[in-house]
Amino acid sequence: MSFDLLLANIARHISLDAEEAAFFTSLLKARDLKTGEFLLREGSICKYESFVVRGCVKTYYLDENGFEHIIDFSIEEWWADDLYSLLTQTASRSNIKAIEDTAILQISKSDLELLYQRVPKFERFFRILFQNAYIAQREQINQALSATAEERYVLFMKQKPYAERRFSQKDIASYLGVTPQFLSALKKRLAG
Amino acid sequence: MSFDLLLANIARHISLDAEEAAFFTSLLKARDLKTGEFLLREGSICKYESFVVRGCVKTYYLDENGFEHIIDFSIEEWWADDLYSLLTQTASRSNIKAIEDTAILQISKSDLELLYQRVPKFERFFRILFQNAYIAQREQINQALSATAEERYVLFMKQKPYAERRFSQKDIASYLGVTPQFLSALKKRLAG
């Protein structure tokens, strides 16, 4: 099994010796998802932190009218979870679904706690991870509140140039918080 | 000096012995702000994590048209910072300003790194802090994207019942991402 991508990712923030790395990888479970398969369904409890090795998943929830709101896309080298459900072990309000054939590595909540105890350096790794996630999210809020849909779209496509290839326009609209019809009209306007 | 509130806050997540607590508090600097005073100004570098002991500060940025967008209110027992500026030691895009007479305890970035080394348990404390901050923020985004201003306002006042007393209506509007005029009209509609 190939843990290289994940280990390289971790090595950016903390140094592991061979034994620590071996212990860590012994806790990981590999899993493959085909396009359309669920990693997590609303109502079930999120039991794992999942690292995307290849492919892409979308995390979304359904509002009271049944409309899908995409919280995030997780491509290679990103983590996917419903953190609230994972931490509190309560029913998830999010769904996580593969939008490409996807390979992931998972660590369970209990194994993660074990890891924190045996290799406390991982507290540091995940602290940094959450710090960065927090900052990135902050930026997303600022945009949602102060930029128009057009500005958000332009910035999104610039920051994620692969979006056009890998995400459907409907999903991009959902992520930006506009209707697919409006995004379509917007694109036409920008092109013309 | 009274470190009790902060130590009690920390004790919810990690246990410190007397020596560790003493080392930690030795790194703290107390600071008082009068209403209107700045804790951080746009363009300067954020050097501290600040814990609010009493009072309230608002964190906000100015958009290209000079309009204020409030990112967050920090009342007692919350932290205030521009995390991005703190971590990267680059110029802050945010301002932090007291909206009440406020007492804070500060720890500098370098002392925080020292603390992580000497008392690694604090990695855990801040990991949990950022995890929770991340989750709370996530909820804020979901609301910004899927709820109307009216829904966001009603929820905000329910979640922060002290808002009416402690925050100006203008600041609440700014936090919700609407104009003060619109919030005023909205309140009238809700009351009628």
Added chain:
DNA sequence: CGTCTATTTGAATGTACTCAAAAGCGGTGG
């Protein structure tokens, strides 16, 4: 080829904004 879903198009509507101005409120100085 047919079916299902995504995308485009258009008209009517609603939500929130801008601009402008009046009214309320709190502090300060004469």
Added chain:
DNA sequence: CCACCGCTTTTGAGTACATTCAAATAGACG
């Protein structure tokens, strides 16, 4: 003590951004 100043809140008219509903077109996949 009250008159004035600056700032917040309210009010109203006109406008822009984005939605809903409806339907046509285009693409993807078995």
